[in-house]
Amino acid sequence: MIDLPPSIGFQPSYPQLTIPTSQTKYGGRTISTVEYADSYRTVDMETVPLTAGQAVQLQSFIAAAKGGAETIIYRPTHICIPQAYWGDADNPHINGTATRGAVTGGYMVQLNNVVPGLLLKPGDLFSLQSVDYRQMLQVVIGGVAASTTLTVKVDQPISSYVGAGATVRFKRPEMNTRLVKDSFQMASGHFPTASFQLIEVPR
Incomplete structure (x- = not known):
């Protein structure tokens, strides 16, 4: 597994959920x-405009991604904490050690060991991790933790590979991704920009 290069600045990005459906x-x-x-x-x-050094560092990262054969850990940098804590990234409510509890109907998930008073709103992102498996989820129906548990509804079914006891991340949630083949493009010039697409994978 590899991380996005920390020396490269990226434009704000919004992970998009795709639900494969067919219609009659x-x-x-x-x-x-x-x-x-x-x-x-x-x-x-x-990316933002790159210096020559950053451009070659990004090329090295793309080579390390091996055309989609290597897992890349994606962490949002633009909206990386729940809305209630924007401007307060060190708030103890989002820096605890919460775990995944029971799941009801695939979409309702209980979060255990949260700090009482934790507030999650629709649109907030969080992730679940079990060993090397990760899943990023977006809150559809939020709530406030009256105790050390909080149940929320999310936008997709909880995957079996992040079972009960999986670690919950509210701050800089993580998602396993792969580089989409042939999606990398870099402009020419002294300060080029570059783009590529990532797609979610279990691990």
């Missing part, structure tokens, strides 16, 4: 929709 239509109207595969996220990465 009759007379121009949709009559049924079926989800036929697991959902996943993609991230469109774009």
